[in-house]
Amino acid sequence: MTILVNSNTRVLVQGITGREGAFHTKAMKEYGTKIVAGVTPGKGGSTVEGVPVYDSVGEAVRKHPEINASIIFVPARFAADAVYEAIDAGIELIVVITEGIPVHETMKFVKYAKMNGVTIIGPNCPGVISPAECKLGIMPGHVFSKGRVGIISRSGTLTYEIAYAMTRAGIGQSTSIGIGGDPIPGTSFIEALELFRDDVDTDAVVLIGEIGGDMEERAAKYVVETGYEKPVVAYVAGRTAPPGKRMGHAGAIISMGVGDAQSKINAFREANIEVAELPSQIPEILRKVLKNK
Amino acid sequence: MKLYEYEAKEIFLEHGIPVPEFRVVSTPEEALKAAEEIKGRVVVKAQVLVAGRGKAGGVKLADTPEEAYRYAKQMLGSEIKGEKVNKVMVTKAVDIARELYLSIIIDRSMGQPVILSSPEGGVDIEELARTRPERILKIPVDPLIGLREYSAREAARFLELGEQSKQAQDIVSRLYEVFLKYDCELAEINPLALSTDGKLYAVDAKIIVDDNALYRQQELSGDYLRDLSYYEAEAKKLNFSYVELDGNIGILCNGAGLTMATMDTVYVMGGKPANFLDIGGGARAELVEKALSLLLQHPKTEIIFINILGGITRCDEVARGIVEALKKNPVKKKLVVRLKGTNEEEGRKILEENGIYVFEFMDEAARKAVELGAKT
Incomplete structure (x- = not known):
């Protein structure tokens, strides 16, 4: 589906x-x-x-x-x-x-x-791809492969990096959504998580967050409060980013005391969402959570 | 882009938001003259964009014009939290009975403007939000409809004013006008002061304009490079994102998320990133050459870690840019390069012909960069 x-x-x-x-x-x-x-x-x-x-x-x-x-x-x-x-x-x-x-x-x-x-x-996003079915975006198609893990990400190239690592490890994707790097995305983490919840072809979800705003914190809360049935694995970019500076994306800025990486990592961990320290660790964490399922 | 206090106050004045009389000057003599004209006690305020200037000595109350002269002399040319003071504001000192808070922000989680109103102004609003959130009223505004009168009335009523409530409501409406007209991410009055003679004044003013809207805010954006360092300004002119950090490993990548993740990976492995440099998508050789040249010239950067995952960016273009930059900048700095993706083979060949090893994986390349960084 x-x-x-x-x-x-x-x-x-x-x-x-x-x-x-x-x-x-x-x-x-x-x-x-x-x-x-x-x-x-x-x-x-x-x-x-x-x-x-x-x-x-x-x-x-x-x-x-x-x-x-x-x-x-x-x-x-x-x-x-x-x-x-x-x-x-x-x-x-x-x-x-x-x-x-x-x-x-x-x-x-x-x-x-x-x-x-x-x-x-979006805006300011790479688009959506359901590997082997439809690529509606600007991502390089070959780093993705058909499979049963969903990806939701605020970034482009970092998604390709992680998708490529997954593909290499034999973990394919059902759909990968780049929600974009702007402060107000048309589709948020929570809305994308809702879509994956109801998808029979998705067994687990990778959330790729970054500094700025509180979308990651809200997604963590949503996972806990709704008893999200599918395992969620996360990565948060920007833990070395200084406050008050815009890191490439219009939305990637720690401002007025909100949006630092540690707060997001903590929120995920409190929600029992495993957070990878390096992008390359996502496949092994996925393998573990999929086996436990 | 942040506006200086005086710029924000000029905008307020144009839109009928009351501001205490002020002058902006760049010499102590002008400050003396301004204080004489304004009469009575004045406040001398350093015009800088960094937060917390009050505690850093950038705001002083002067009883006489001579005192204003002295404070202006101290401040002008000095640095406040690393930012040079080129201008000071001399403004009439208001006898303040109460300090209130009013702002309009874009609330990212709600995806719409929100009015923030508090009867306790003059303090750090983030601190107040943490300790006593019930003292801040948040009123969302539907961006498709605009500000409703009742919303402005409610925001004003929360300020716990008596007869001035009507005037406060008017200020809320006018602040919203400013917020819309100037594409603000934030339009803030803190404090909004109630004077002992019963008048409301915007004693401080803060406006942050959305960088994406600068194309239609020409009158503000003439000097948009002003709050940036030399290297940041150079990068901005070339149209890539660049932020300075305090380590020694320069980072050059494509895409904001990958650039941040590369910095973080270097950090997790024990190294210290010197910068964030995102060349964006689809960069041609010429742009890569300019970006790398910037890092090669930067005095703090000792090692340069280039991490490219080519989608619309082509690895051969990147490789040509790297070779070109090294030719143009005969500086001895160690390079660690990882190339992956579109036209990877050609890129690898170009670099290897020029004696540059190409890594396939991000982690092994990061480890190498950190190892080299520790040696210097």
């Missing part, structure tokens, strides 16, 4: 004619993702990698009613509008790759999406 994306996902690419959009359309197609249409205002009628381009999302959806997911590569200052356009066209899953969207915009479209029952992944 997997979550969010699978072989039935039919994709619209917003910003398909841009450098990133075109490059990743090709890469996703090569992976086997079913991309049915693209949108760039003013470029309707052209094609990119054999994919027809339309001027608006509404038009694309009318011509291709099977579209059920969109991926957005639109530059930051136009990205919020692209999200509203996709929500208003009735697309139920929207992945926002774009980095640098003002947080005042993000909090509005995230709220609007929730009101409309739409799932947003």
Whole structure:
């Protein structure tokens, strides 16, 4: 079954004619993702990698009613509008790759999406992949392999590092979700954990957190309070990060006494979630918790 | 980006939030003149961005213009917690009856703006939140609707004011306007002072603007490099994220999470990272060359650990950038390189031809970097 994306996902690419959009359309197609249409205002009628381009999302959806997911590569200052356009066209899953969207915009479209029952992944994220079925994102497909462990992460390359270590150890993934590095993600750790709870193809979940905010602490609390049935394993990046400095991601900052790595590690441990000290330790911890299950 | 107090107060004034009369000066003579014009007791305040300037001697009460001159002279050119004081504010001293707290922040867990209101201002609000959270009222604001009048009224009422409650409500509304207009992560008045003659004033002002919104905050962002060190500013100009730390092992990676994890791995193995440098995704050779050059030139960096996991970043581009940087900077610094992912074979070949060993795994490379770091 997997979550969010699978072989039935039919994709619209917003910003398909841009450098990133075109490059990743090709890469996703090569992976086997079913991309049915693209949108760039003013470029309707052209094609990119054999994919027809339309001027608006509404038009694309009318011509291709099977579209059920969109991926957005639109530059930051136009990205919020692209999200509203996709929500208003009735697309139920929207992945926002774009980095640098003002947080005042993000909090509005995230709220609007929730009101409309739409799932947003990102912004500032690598996307979602269900290995061997669908890659809706910019991640290198070959580091992932099909299996039964879910990944939820605030980071891109660190996820690839951990997925690669898992793949090498023979532990495949059901779905890997990069929720993004911004302060307000469309889908939080808790919401992603909820999706994995109900997925019959997922046996355990890896949470890859980092400094900033309190999403990890809330996820730990959620695991305890709901008696989460599947084992959860965690890693938290940024224990050597100084307070008050933004560590690459807009959301990776310890501010006003909130968001340091130790608080997150402690919260996980109190919730009986084993925390890896090094990313490379994730596979052996997974092996242990899966055996005990 | 943090604004200086005087910048935030100028914004407050423009939006009708009452602020005690002030001048911003950069010489003691100007401070003397400002104090004479303002009349009566004044406060001299160092304009710095670091927190805690009061305890560090950056805020002084002056009874006479001569005293203001002396304090300005002491502060100007001095350093407060490592930050040089280039300007001081001379502002009218308010006879304070009570200190209150008011702010609007973006609450990350709720994903929306929240008004924070407390009848106990002038103190460290984080400390108050820990010890007596019931003394802080949190009112969420729906970003799609905006500030409701009743929310502003409630925030004002919690300040335990009498006849000034209406004015406080007006200040809440105006602060929200500022918060929206300037893409604030934080707009704070601490303290909001009630004077002995019954008036409300923003005695201090703090605004943090979302860096992602600087493109549409041109009037504020002209000098966006100002709170950064030389190397941080250079990195920012080249568009990669860079943060200074106090160790000797330079870290250069692609992606924020991997960069942090690499720093942490070095630390767990007993080494000390000198920096955080994230070249981002898809970096070309030229950018890698510039990033590595920055670390090669940095005096504190003795070892440089490059950890690349190529997705959209291509290992051959990275390898070419490394070779180029070494050619341009004839500095003798030890390099530890780990390359994995897209075009790995080509990257490895380029580096090996230039006598640079390439590690396959992050842990073994980190161990090597730590070992070399301990020797220097």
